Amino acid sequence: MSVEAAELTRSLPAIEYGEEMTGADMLLRCLLLEGVECVFGYPGGAVLPIYDSLYSSYLKHILTRHEQGAIHAADGYARATGKTGVCIATSGPGATNLVTGIATALMDSIPLVCITGNVAQSLIGTDAFQEANITGITMPITKHNYFVRDVRDLPRIVKEAFYIASTGRPGPVLIDIPKDVCNAVTPFTYPDSVSVRGYQPTLEPTDQDVEALAVALTQAKKPVILAGGGILAADATQDLLAFAEKTQIPVISTFMGLGNFPGQHELALGMPGMHGSYTANQAILQADLLIGLGARFDDRITMGRTKEFAPNATIVHVDIDPAELGKNVETALRIAGDVKSTLKKALPLVSRCDSEAWLQQLKDSQQQFPYSYQKIENILKPQEVIELLHQATEGEAIVTTDVGQHQMWVAQYYKFKHPRSLVSSGGLGTMGFGFPAAIGAQIAHPNRTVFAVAGDGGFQMTNQELAVVKQFNLPVKIAIVNNQVLGMVRQWQELFYENRYSEIDLSCSPDFVKLAEAYGVKGLRATNREEAEAIIKEALEHDGPVVMDFRVANHENVYPMVASGNTLDQMVLGEE
Numbered sequence: 001m002s003v004e005a006a007e008l009t010r011s012l013p014a015i016e017y018g019e020e021m022t023g024a025d026m027l028l029r030c031l032l033l034e035g036v037e038c039v040f041g042y043p044g045g046a047v048l049p050i051y052d053s054l055y056s057s058y059l060k061h062i063l064t065r066h067e068q069g070a071i072h073a074a075d076g077y078a079r080a081t082g083k084t085g086v087c088i089a090t091s092g093p094g095a096t097n098l099v100t101g102i103a104t105a106l107m108d109s110i111p112l113v114c115i116t117g118n119v120a121q122s123l124i125g126t127d128a129f130q131e132a133n134i135t136g137i138t139m140p141i142t143k144h145n146y147f148v149r150d151v152r153d154l155p156r157i158v159k160e161a162f163y164i165a166s167t168g169r170p171g172p173v174l175i176d177i178p179k180d181v182c183n184a185v186t187p188f189t190y191p192d193s194v195s196v197r198g199y200q201p202t203l204e205p206t207d208q209d210v211e212a213l214a215v216a217l218t219q220a221k222k223p224v225i226l227a228g229g230g231i232l233a234a235d236a237t238q239d240l241l242a243f244a245e246k247t248q249i250p251v252i253s254t255f256m257g258l259g260n261f262p263g264q265h266e267l268a269l270g271m272p273g274m275h276g277s278y279t280a281n282q283a284i285l286q287a288d289l290l291i292g293l294g295a296r297f298d299d300r301i302t303m304g305r306t307k308e309f310a311p312n313a314t315i316v317h318v319d320i321d322p323a324e325l326g327k328n329v330e331t332a333l334r335i336a337g338d339v340k341s342t343l344k345k346a347l348p349l350v351s352r353c354d355s356e357a358w359l360q361q362l363k364d365s366q367q368q369f370p371y372s373y374q375k376i377e378n379i380l381k382p383q384e385v386i387e388l389l390h391q392a393t394e395g396e397a398i399v400t401t402d403v404g405q406h407q408m409w410v411a412q413y414y415k416f417k418h419p420r421s422l423v424s425s426g427g428l429g430t431m432g433f434g435f436p437a438a439i440g441a442q443i444a445h446p447n448r449t450v451f452a453v454a455g456d457g458g459f460q461m462t463n464q465e466l467a468v469v470k471q472f473n474l475p476v477k478i479a480i481v482n483n484q485v486l487g488m489v490r491q492w493q494e495l496f497y498e499n500r501y502s503e504i505d506l507s508c509s510p511d512f513v514k515l516a517e518a519y520g521v522k523g524l525r526a527t528n529r530e531e532a533e534a535i536i537k538e539a540l541e542h543d544g545p546v547v548m549d550f551r552v553a554n555h556e557n558v559y560p561m562v563a564s565g566n567t568l569d570q571m572v573l574g575e576e
Contacts, residue, residue: 017189023151024049024182027115028057030158033190036086038062038077038443040070044090045130046117049182062443062472065464067094069436071101072462075110076437079423080398080444082235084111084166091118092130095176096137100430102172103141107427108256109233111170113161114142120180121149135176143171151184156191163194168201169321170233202322205337205345212333213291213316213342214349220289220314222358223249226272226301229256229426230294230319236340237261237419240293243343247353250362252280254295255411256426263395263415269362270371273301274562275408278369279362281560281568287313294319294339297328298427299564306330308567318342369573371412373556378528382406382481382552385532386413389451389479392536397421397449400438402458403429405487408558410453432461435478439465442474449477449540456482456509466519469545477539478547480512483554491557516547525549 021029027050031039038060043051054061064070067089074085089095095116105112119128135147144164146157154177161173217223231240237260244251244267251261252269261268270277272284284290290313295301297317302309306329317324317331318339325334335342373383386409389397395415400423401407407424416422423441425433438452459480469476481487486504493501513523522542524535532550539546559574 018187020185021188022049022053022182023154023177023184023186024053026151026154026186026188027158027177027182028053028059029188030155030190031059031086034158034162035083039086039088040064040073040077040440041088042067042070042090042094044094044117046091046119046179047088047094047182049179050088050115050117062439062468064436064439065467066462067097068101068432069439069462069465069468071098071112071114072104072430072433072436073440073443073465074112075101075105075433076400076423076440077444078105078110078112078440079437080420080441082232082420084113084162085440086113086115088115089117090130091116091134092132094130095132095134099137099141100428102138102174104425104428104430104433105172106141106143108425109170109229110172111165112172113165114172114174116174116176117182118147118176118178121178122180124178135174138174141172142174145174146176148175148177148181151181151186154181155189159191159194160196164196164199168199202320202336203338203341205318205335205342207345209333209335209337210342210345211349213335213346216289216314216316216333217247217350217353220353221355222287223247223289223291223353223355224269224283224287225249225251226254226284226290226292226295227251227257227260228254228293228295229260230339231257231260232419234294234320234338234340236294236343239340239343239347243347243350246347247350248355248359249291249353250283250359252283254301255424257295258411259416259419259421262417264417269366271411272568274303274564275412275558275560277366277371277412278560278571278573279365281562281571282365283362284310285312285568289313290315292317292319292331293343296324302329303562303564303566303568305565305567372574376553380526380528380532380550380552382483382550382556383409383413384529385479385481385550385552386410386453388529388532388536389453390414392540393449393451397451398423398438398441398445400424400434400441400450400452402431402434402454404431404455404458405491405556405558406453406455406481409481431458433458435459435462436465438476438478439468439474442476450475452476452478454478454480455487456480456484456506456512457486459512460509463515466516466521466545466547470520473544475543476545478545480547480549481552482509482512482549483552483556484509485554488558490555494557496563512547512549522546523549525551527551
């Protein structure tokens, strides 16, 4: 039976300590105490005790159609809210189907608690049916993981898991629970506080470091801020805005940081790196002071040429993870601490920089070298689709993406107004992420417009989750940028492999309109700009989910582009 998204909220029951209960009941009580509103999962033999407890629980559960859909939805929920996402999977293949989603969350510092079942402890190591050493498998891709041996330890472990996942540099934590632990009975208690030996996140920067940052600003003529995803994790968007406006320093937002600074603000320079704006990359090359705030200086920004990155700049790096400081780029000032705390401490110490000429130079550059593409009558360009989505929503929507060309066009042409409005796999680059992530974002924000922008390749990896948006009548709008090829692979094969197009043809993909209708979801198609405008309008007026199939030019490339291994000044602006 269809359930409206608004009906997912239920009231929290009274929690009584000392009551005898099973490990499965205890787990769900712990989740409620941690403020969990919704879990995403897929049942199986080893987690049947948990799902039996869910039958009468106040917890909301979304049954996805694949475990990968469950963890991506939990991830999308976490990115859209800042809260810790939760997913459940059974042992063996259920647990291993979470691996890609766990690695996705680790690379992008997303707080998740992943709960897996396992066979009874008496069967561990016997190659029992659906047995897998999931803690061993996920050790390199979790912030921490647990194998629960005693039901009495379960409440403490859950408390620690949420604390570790959400504090310091956020990340995924896995709890593996054998079936006998789920069935064991013990009195329920829940710790009031957490103390994890060896885990003490650095939160407050030193006064000396903040003062050094203020001094560096007084000497700069061409300062620039590189703001990363750490701004969002620290809930520091307003602090960044106040700092930038007071100092009049232009802001470059990394891909993971898009939305951390208003995209149409006069100080916003856009995204840097491989497919970044000309002005953002030139600002990095010419800056005399570069302040990295919660950014990793990864290879998509530095192009792996770290010694030639920001060659004229004194580099300041602020990050809550001390291991990131100086890891990729040599820095003059390393500030270990929460970005929000750092900006709050620095704000009273700083004043307007002497950068009038610098700001005018960058403004002129933006006007001279904007993102651009060639429009052709009666041919729908993919960039055009993203521009139309932005115009129709005025930058107010939550936009999720897969990875590939469409992801970069979203970054270039959708001007995000608000934090946590871009939900996308950055570090791992996970195809199939965008659509289930949109489900999580829509459940988190039932009254906001959510667009899942996907390629025709990535959408087919998780399109079975159409059943979920239909079941719960989630008004997710799916925009398929359909060029009938693996677009980014085709682009690289064209540019670097002499047009040897190897295994990229997706022309035998299904009719996405008919596929949507098979699930009972509204399907629409556009082949030109007029049709695209019309179906976007129709989709936004429809109160349920919609699949939009945008048939776009199939040989369009993403520009600007800096080839891997080149420096930022070796930028190709377009076909010419």
